[in-house]
Amino acid sequence: xxxxxxxxxxxxxxxxxxxxxxxxxxxxxxxxxxxxxxxxxxxxxxxxxxxxxxxxxxxxxxxxxxxxxxxxxxxxxxxxxxxxxxxxxxxxxxxxxxxxxxxxxxxxxxxxxxxxxxxxxxxx
Numbered sequence: 484x485x486x487x488x489x490x491x492x493x494x495x496x497x498x499x500x501x502x503x504x505x506x507x508x509x510x511x512x513x514x515x516x517x518x519x520x521x522x523x524x525x526x527x528x529x530x531x532x533x534x535x536x537x538x539x540x541x542x543x544x545x546x547x548x549x550x551x552x553x554x555x556x557x558x559x560x561x562x563x564x565x566x567x568x569x570x571x572x573x574x575x576x577x578x579x580x581x582x583x584x585x586x587x588x589x590x591x592x593x594x595x596x597x598x599x600x601x602x603x604x605x606x607x
Contacts, residue, residue, distance in 0.1 A: 530556075533584055536605075538597050544570065545595050547587050554580040555587040559595050 533555070534547040542564070547557045559574030576594060581587040592599045 534588070536598060536601060538601055539604075543573075543595075543597060545574075545591050545598055547584060547591065549584065550580075554582065555584050556580060557587045557591040559591075 529551040530548045532546045532548045535544055537544045542561060544560050544562075545557055546560065547555065549555050556577055556579055558572050558577040560570040561573045562568075562570045574595060576591070579587075579590065581590065592602065
């Protein structure tokens with residue numbers, strides 16, 4: 484699988500559009516990807532987002548998700564509105580695993596500086 488991934492990264496660098504490279508990765512490996520410059524970040528099809536919270540300025544968000552194996556995780560993202568390419572992971576927390584959604588949420592509150600204040604405002 485890693486060899487295929489390297490091949491498609493090389494193909495993209497040779498001039499194919501990212502959409503075409505994404506289509507190939509989706510078809511061959513069953514992956515969805517997010518691009519950040521030359522870096523590609525894997526997003527599995529089967530992770531289900533349980534909660535998504537945007538920062539007040541709409542530039543950041545945190546997703547709490549459940550994996551197919553039943554474990555939970557979270558990721559922090561950023562987008563540049565003028566860029567138009569979508570959301571990019573900035574926290575790189577996605578590999579952390581938790582047994583319960585509440586554990587993932589509590590850890591996200593500790594790790595993502597703006598999240599706690601935003602969550603408190605939403606509850607008010």
